[in-house]
Amino acid sequence: MKPRFFFLLILPSFVVLISFMIFPMIYSWYLSFHDYNLYTPNRPMVFTGFDNFRQTLSDPIFYSSLSNTLIMMLFGLSIEFIIGFSFASILYSRLKQGRLSSFFRTIFMTPIALAPVVVGWLWRFMYWPKLGLIDLLTEAMGLRSLGWLTDPAIALVSVTIVDIWEWTPFVFLILLSGFQALPEAPLEAAEVEGASKIQKMRYVVLPLMRPVIIIALIFRSIQLVKFFDQVYALTHGGPGFSTYTISYYLYQIGLFRFEIGLASAASQLVNIIVIILVLIMIRMLRAGLQ
Amino acid sequence: MMLKSTHITSFVEYLTLLIGTIWVVSPIVWLILQSLTLRGYILELSLEKILSSLTFQNYALLFLESSILRYLRNSLLINGLSTLIVVIIGAMAGYAFSRYQSKLFENLKFWYLSTQMIPPICAVLPVFVMMIALDLVDTHQGLIWVYTATNLPFAVWMSAGFFEGIPKEIEEAFLVDGCTPFQAFLRMLPLIKGGLAATSVFTFLMGWNEFLFAFILTRFEAITLPVGLSQFKTIVGLEWGEMAAMGVFMLVPVIVLSAILQKHLIRGLTFGAVKE
Numbered sequence: 001m002k003p004r005f006f007f008l009l010i011l012p013s014f015v016v017l018i019s020f021m022i023f024p025m026i027y028s029w030y031l032s033f034h035d036y037n038l039y040t041p042n043r044p045m046v047f048t049g050f051d052n053f054r055q056t057l058s059d060p061i062f063y064s065s066l067s068n069t070l071i072m073m074l075f076g077l078s079i080e081f082i083i084g085f086s087f088a089s090i091l092y093s094r095l096k097q098g099r100l101s102s103f104f105r106t107i108f109m110t111p112i113a114l115a116p117v118v119v120g121w122l123w124r125f126m127y128w129p130k131l132g133l134i135d136l137l138t139e140a141m142g143l144r145s146l147g148w149l150t151d152p153a154i155a156l157v158s159v160t161i162v163d164i165w166e167w168t169p170f171v172f173l174i175l176l177s178g179f180q181a182l183p184e185a186p187l188e189a190a191e192v193e194g195a196s197k198i199q200k201m202r203y204v205v206l207p208l209m210r211p212v213i214i215i216a217l218i219f220r221s222i223q224l225v226k227f228f229d230q231v232y233a234l235t236h237g238g239p240g241f242s243t244y245t246i247s248y249y250l251y252q253i254g255l256f257r258f259e260i261g262l263a264s265a266a267s268q269l270v271n272i273i274v275i276i277l278v279l280i281m282i283r284m285l286r287a288g289l290q
Numbered sequence: 291m292m293l294k295s296t297h298i299t300s301f302v303e304y305l306t307l308l309i310g311t312i313w314v315v316s317p318i319v320w321l322i323l324q325s326l327t328l329r330g331y332i333l334e335l336s337l338e339k340i341l342s343s344l345t346f347q348n349y350a351l352l353f354l355e356s357s358i359l360r361y362l363r364n365s366l367l368i369n370g371l372s373t374l375i376v377v378i379i380g381a382m383a384g385y386a387f388s389r390y391q392s393k394l395f396e397n398l399k400f401w402y403l404s405t406q407m408i409p410p411i412c413a414v415l416p417v418f419v420m421m422i423a424l425d426l427v428d429t430h431q432g433l434i435w436v437y438t439a440t441n442l443p444f445a446v447w448m449s450a451g452f453f454e455g456i457p458k459e460i461e462e463a464f465l466v467d468g469c470t471p472f473q474a475f476l477r478m479l480p481l482i483k484g485g486l487a488a489t490s491v492f493t494f495l496m497g498w499n500e501f502l503f504a505f506i507l508t509r510f511e512a513i514t515l516p517v518g519l520s521q522f523k524t525i526v527g528l529e530w531g532e533m534a535a536m537g538v539f540m541l542v543p544v545i546v547l548s549a550i551l552q553k554h555l556i557r558g559l560t561f562g563a564v565k566e
Contacts (some may be wrong), residue, residue, distance in 0.1 A: 017405060087306070094304075113538075229501040
């Protein structure tokens with residue numbers, strides 16, 4: 001078949017992506033060098049050079065939002081992976097392929113199936129003083145209620161808990177399918193050699209699972225950079241700026257204050273961070289495959 | 291002694307599974323209970339009281355007095371049409387990527403994927419300015435194109451993966467039969483219809499749950515379900531009962547569809563990176 005045929009097949013998708021993904025991103029670079037506010041759309045754009053970038057890099061809230069996202073990645077993802085991995089290994093060794101396993105899969109699918117914005121509202125109700133499930137439970141146990149979403153010291157923890165609830169099942173499901181795809185031979189060999197359960201985990205299972213683990217890690221990290229709907233429903237970034245994630249920060253500047261130029265500059269910086277993050281992880285993946 | 295320690299391990303393991311299941315399920319149960327309680331106010335953790343006060347009033351109010359039917363129509367229309375476009379042009383590109391080996395195409399395929407790394411909030415800023423200029427804010431068309439673009443790489447990668455599972459000899463036979471290359475491509479489609487169905491369902495559900503683009507790019511006419519749900523807060527405080535009912539209403543089709551999708555679930559969740 002001629003190459004021309006394949007080019008024609010690709011053309012429609014290429015045009016759509018160019019017009020609604022690539023052109024906007026180039027336009028965003030253009031905007032980031034200009035002073036442009038949608039409150040005054042008729043005022044001509046003024047070229048301001050690197051001013052927007054300078055302003056973003058000297059904004060303490062930019063850094064605190066960035067560090068909030070990184071904190072969620074460090075703690076949230078660690079917990080998600082520890083729980084997800086233990087669950088997958090238990091379920092794999094106990095249940096194998098049976099009907100129960102598909103029961104668990106359906107159950108664990110619900111948090112992922114729920115729209116992220118609904119997850120946010122749901123947990124806002126759960127955390128609500130006096131009426132929420134969590135307060136009712138702490139009350140029933142005779143404990144003092146915490147200001148889950150109103151105390152700046154713990155609001156970020158509460159938001160991270162929501163993320164853990166929503167996405168641990170995702171990590172679990174991916175790792176479970178990784179377990180189910182493990183080849184039998186190396187495991188049997190290890191057993192014959194008399195390896196203990198922990199040794200088998202450390203020297204056979206983990207290296208074999210490495211690609212799957214890193215794929216899950218890449219997906220989750222990108223999702224956390226995109227983390228917006230839940231914060232919007234839960235806290236609006238508050239109290240103060242304590243639960244500003246990087247996506248919520250960009251929303252505040254670009255679509256609340258309508259400082260499009262400034263927000264574009266900040267979002268280009270975020271894009272660069274994402275690219276670096278993903279490149280590091282892909283390098284890890286490649287190293288694991290060799 | 292040996293027996294005892296394995297008993298303890300399995301006890302601990304089953305206990306972990308039980309606690310984990312309760313932890314995952316209880317917020318969902320809470321959502322359902324709230325949707326069945328007057329105004330969504332559960333004042334006491336007593337099963338008796340909760341069960342005796344169950345009511346369908348929230349659902350009645352939701353369907354009779356809110357604009358949910360308009361939101362639903364918008365969601366179905368926008369996601370239905372964009373899914374249709376995505377799956378058709380996605381399968382075309384996926385076929386080309388799976389059959390034509392060249393460095394350029396290999397790079398292009400990864401370039402498609404890399405657009406998925408852009409956080410939606412970074413894309414929504416310029417898209418918003420663009421949509422204002424095109425006069426497409428608060429129209430179905432605007433969201434249809436946005437969802438088509440954001441979900442396209444997924445459909446391309448998924449269908450490329452499914453086409454790769456079909457041996458080349460089959461289309462060679464079609465070509466020998468006297469098909470044009472395009473006819474051969476069309477006759478390949480039924481061979482991956484399961485995969486295409488899974489791809490469409492996933493694409494549809496991603497739009498069904500999408501909030502940010504819909505929130506920014508609609509005002510009134512084109513509001514979809516996730517945005518409509520967040521509108522309840524503007525009436526009198528938060529209408530918890532109705533919001534919970536709407537949450538349940540949005541969840542049901544997703545659960546049903548993902549239960550049907552079991553076979554392709556992991557593949558879909560990971561862009562085809564993890565195959566089962």
